[in-house]
Amino acid sequence: MADEEPGNGDLQVIADLDRTIHAPARLMILALLAVVDSVDFTFLMTQTGLTRGNLSSHLTKLEEAGYIVITKEFVERIPRTLVRLSDEGRAAIQAYREQMRQVVDALLDAPVNSSQ
Amino acid sequence: MSEKLDFSELKKKIYFSYHEDGLLDLLMGLCILGFGLNMATDNSVFLVASWIWIPVYMPMKNSITVPRLGYVRLNEERTLASRLMLLLGIGVVAALLFLGVIVFSAQGSLPVSVMDWLRTYHMMLIGGLFALFFVGAWLWTAVRRFLVYAILIEALIFAGIQLGMEPPVYTMLPGGLIALAGLGKLLRFLQKYPVVEGE
Numbered sequence: 001m002a003d004e005e006p007g008n009g010d011l012q013v014i015a016d017l018d019r020t021i022h023a024p025a026r027l028m029i030l031a032l033l034a035v036v037d038s039v040d041f042t043f044l045m046t047q048t049g050l051t052r053g054n055l056s057s058h059l060t061k062l063e064e065a066g067y068i069v070i071t072k073e074f075v076e077r078i079p080r081t082l083v084r085l086s087d088e089g090r091a092a093i094q095a096y097r098e099q100m101r102q103v104v105d106a107l108l109d110a111p112v113n114s115s116q
Numbered sequence: 117m118s119e120k121l122d123f124s125e126l127k128k129k130i131y132f133s134y135h136e137d138g139l140l141d142l143l144m145g146l147c148i149l150g151f152g153l154n155m156a157t158d159n160s161v162f163l164v165a166s167w168i169w170i171p172v173y174m175p176m177k178n179s180i181t182v183p184r185l186g187y188v189r190l191n192e193e194r195t196l197a198s199r200l201m202l203l204l205g206i207g208v209v210a211a212l213l214f215l216g217v218i219v220f221s222a223q224g225s226l227p228v229s230v231m232d233w234l235r236t237y238h239m240m241l242i243g244g245l246f247a248l249f250f251v252g253a254w255l256w257t258a259v260r261r262f263l264v265y266a267i268l269i270e271a272l273i274f275a276g277i278q279l280g281m282e283p284p285v286y287t288m289l290p291g292g293l294i295a296l297a298g299l300g301k302l303l304r305f306l307q308k309y310p311v312v313e314g315e
Contacts, residue, residue, distance in 0.1 A: 032126070032130075036188055042182075043185065043186025046309060082187075082189075
């Protein structure tokens with residue numbers, strides 16, 4: 001059929017995984033943000049163990065995807081960058097969880113060939 | 117994986133890490149110690165100094181804890197208003213009990229057995245006010261060691277009375293122990309979380 005997508009449809013679920021979330025560093029950030037209201041940049045650094053540059057780059061990607069909201073505030077004239085999960089980000093995590101559940105369930109059900 | 121992954125525990129760990137700096141323990145321990153020193157020396161400087169922690173607690177939290185651990189705002193299930201009401205309730209009950217004891221004992225309208233008990237164990241009532249503070253801290257933060265401190269204060273005062281110690285000694289003892297525990301926690305916290313450079 002001409003309108004059918006190329007490749008195996010069963011494997012397509014894996015290809016369709018949200019790559020913005022799938023990266024371990026970004027998944028760590030989102031997992032943390034999912035259980036709090038908001039955190040600052042330092043807190044994300046201490047909890048995830050990411051370097052400043054690395055964290056900054058991941059936050060930019062997540063912000064561009066609309067998954068997080070970054071705001072700046074001043075506390076006693078010291079800048080504080082606050083990060084929180086957006087509604088879109090929360091929905092994306094739910095969708096990702098469903099996709100991953102399908103993949104893991106399929107993996108557990110599949111017979112694995114032994115080398116012997 | 118070296119550890120079992122448990123996201124339901126993540127929030128709890130984040131929350132407790134915020135109270136692992138030992139600041140409240142140290143300052144409140146010093147407050148009790150100051151109260152005891154005031155009793156021992158009759159020097160009111162210690163009494164005034166012992167309350168210094170109230171204005172310095174938040175600035176210390178902001179200058180010691182936040183630069184190291186970062187800042188986190190949690191999704192509180194219990195609202196601030198309901199927790200404030202709870203603490204206010206504890207405060208009112210404590211104040212009423214304390215005032216009630218003072219008024220009734222001054223009038224001499226308390227039963228003799230109660231008056232005898234008060235004569236021997238009146239320091240447990242004063243210690244009870246400090247203990248109530250820690251009960252409030254435990255209810256506010258759910259950190260169990262605050263409840264242990266509350267029990268420790270009353271237990272040490274009771275033991276001190278039973279052993280015939282002087283009141284300043286058994287007042288300073290729990291204060292010193294709590295301050296030491298707080299100092300130990302603070303040192304461990306400083307070691308675990310070095311200052312992270314500004315943004």
